[in-house]
Amino acid sequence: MRIIRSPRLTLRPWESGDASFLLDLESRWETVRYLTPDPTTMATLDEAAASILRRRAIDHPVHGIWAITLTETGRLLGNLLLKPVSVSSGGSRPAPVEIGWHLHPDTYGHGYATEAADAVLSDAAARGLEFVIAVTDPRNLASQRVCLRLGFAENGATRDYYDTDYLLFEKSLV
């Protein structure tokens, strides 16, 4: 998976040595609470290690799941993903590509999610991706603000993805 840079950030593949950070991030209710319909926290280092292996196995010219790091120090900040969305059961339409973000709570409030997502979207557009969506729980106001800052249009409620009621955000990259 390629490395993507922005003014402050380096997005790089997850590495096996990142397991304790990933566990710290994903074991927090604050991180997963809006990932409905069934939010579950990560519980063990083995789960984190297995998740990192799955992330590293993605071999695609555009999609990926990156570790967000601060370039100056190498500090891990969170996760940025770009992949086909999970379509609700019974859905027949092809899955659009979704973008998503998880930041460690210690790093909120610095605009890192917006900066990381903007860099990934620029990279994906240059590689031919034409359209991207994001879905958020209606209560997830911080994530909705990130979507709007990135220039996504809010297109109302949907149950087309993850078998749950989400707000749909859409953005054309052409």
Ligand SMILES: CC(C)(COP(=O)(O)OP(=O)(O)OC[C@H]1O[C@@H](n2cnc3c(N)ncnc32)[C@H](O)[C@@H]1OP(=O)(O)O)[C@@H](O)C(=O)NCCC(=O)NCCS
């Ligand atoms: C979503 C997330 C990445 C945002 O992190 P962040 O960019 O550091 O958030 P910020 O603190 O900079 O806030 C972003 C915006 O939301 C606003 N905001 C933050 N918390 C808010 C709240 N509880 N209510 C209303 N607005 C809020 C901020 O004021 C800011 O608005 P602005 O763009 O007008 O300045 C972070 O909250 C997170 O990782 N959450 C857990 C995982 C998650 O829910 N991911 C999204 C799944 S859809």
